[in-house]
Amino acid sequence: MSKTALVTGGSRGIGAAISVALKAAGYTVAACYAGNDDAAGKFKEKTGIPVYKWDVSDYDSCVEGINTVEADLGPIDVLVNNAGITRDGMFHKMSHEQWQAVINTNLNGLFNMTRPIWEGMRERGFGRVINISSINGQKGQMGQVNYSASKAGDIGFTRALAQEGAAKGITVNAICPGYIGTEMVRAIPQEVLDKRIIPQIPVGRLGEPEEIARCVVFLASDDAGFITGSTISANGGQFFS
Template structure:
């Protein structure tokens, strides 16, 4: 049974992905950084073990991966879903808001891949999915930091795909559109109305719809799908 690790895996898209992988037959571990009680409740409800560490911390990622592998076995699938927003127009954005988003969203992906890639190369198998965003493709006012990290993940992932291909390691991006999660739920109603007007499907995605794309990309049978960005956005942005 293959082992999958999902960062930010106890809520929203991450939780849906962890549960979808479990249903597909993977042994799943879910990472979290805060809201420990919610993580415990998720573990109790799903039977998916949870592991707490901050993906922005390089050493914590190495220790976390080692702990997961000690308890569940070598990691075959890594889903880098953990991410944050610190929205502000650029002229009002603080250096702390800029750096924090980069350290978690982009730095966290580097940290996790660095911790897991060596074992994947040794075993000559790996599936990595990095969670992008429609706003990393189209841009979004007030999200220069967030959009930069999500766009950066695309170049990072393409490079990783080239490096891993000869070792049967694939790296791909899933770029969700606006999805029915707590993060999006915090958007003001009048702003949400404007967002929905730009989505041809006329609705938000469900987390399960995003998770389905991840399950496809990490399958053993998807070994020839490498270096792509898979948009799941209801037609909001078509590249």
């Protein structure tokens, strides 16, 4: 019987690539999304991966959604916490709402998704939790105090929870992508990409969503059973930690 994987933000961008890669690797995959019904519908039609709609910033919605996925597909063995948002702005202009929205989705969302699944993983003696953080959670980024704080929190969450899960056969790891060629990044004017962003990346290009997905597939596998509490920096050499 194949293992079941749940990917938040799993129908677009990096999340979509992760969902597809896990399915190709033999997992039964569910993709959770928050709001773009049209994109989710097209993703489901193209890939055959079932999609479920809920907001990871709402704990009760997560519990209900997870229960539905497990009723449909079986216990969740692999959780990929990929969902994230930005509400950028310089700190002296940042509103409380901008701060709260990002923290609630990008950091509280990890608790909201992982806590309802954790006890089942402990009971079964197996689990993989993979958190998609960011290069900006490692180095910080002007205009993204909220985002950087949330993504740094994801790394702390990973390192602490890994220590609790290790004896129960559960690994918890983080991946920190750099600039990845998603729809959002490619919407940046080409001149800005060429003059301001790509020159900061030693390999001289944007990453591809599939490159992050391959990291996830490895961390989800039995081959990665001795790796926990780790952070993989997938940023083309832009930042080392």
